[in-house]
Amino acid sequence: MATLDAFGIVVDDMAAALAFYRLLGLDIPAGADAEGHVEVALGDGVRLMFDSVAVIESFSEWEPPSGGRRIGLAFRCESPADVDATHERVVAAGYTSKLEPFDAFWGQRYATLFDPDGNPVDLYATL
Numbered sequence: 001m002a003t004l005d006a007f008g009i010v011v012d013d014m015a016a017a018l019a020f021y022r023l024l025g026l027d028i029p030a031g032a033d034a035e036g037h038v039e040v041a042l043g044d045g046v047r048l049m050f051d052s053v054a055v056i057e058s059f060s061e062w063e064p065p066s067g068g069r070r071i072g073l074a075f076r077c078e079s080p081a082d083v084d085a086t087h088e089r090v091v092a093a094g095y096t097s098k099l100e101p102f103d104a105f106w107g108q109r110y111a112t113l114f115d116p117d118g119n120p121v122d123l124y125a126t127l
Contacts, residue, residue, distance in 0.1 A: 023086075076124060080109035098114055111124075
């Protein structure tokens with residue numbers, strides 16, 4: 001039986017992508033910005049992988065998906081206030097908000113940002 005081991009994101013600008021995900025708390029070494037392939041341990045053995053377009057094209061006939069989105073991710077925050085603070089910190093750093101923080105009917109404080117490649121990244125915490 002296969003086991004889920006990793007998620008991958010194809011990025012146009014590695015440094016910009018890694019800077020965004022560092023703001024969300026991922027522990028990514030500064031020296032990784034110039035790499036074509038970067039992996040981050042997420043826990044339980046699962047990894048998040050970042051690959052430049054050049055690296056992906058070096059071994060496959062990759063084409064960007066229509067609409068530009070490559071993946072959607074969600075980050076659990078410690079509290080509703082942490083959703084607000086994280087959203088504010090990322091937007092203040094120059095990234096785009098898709099959805100301002102709000103109290104969702106399903107019982108979460110919720111917000112959505114776009115990473116540098118246009119992928120939606122949700123922030124949430126239980127109310």
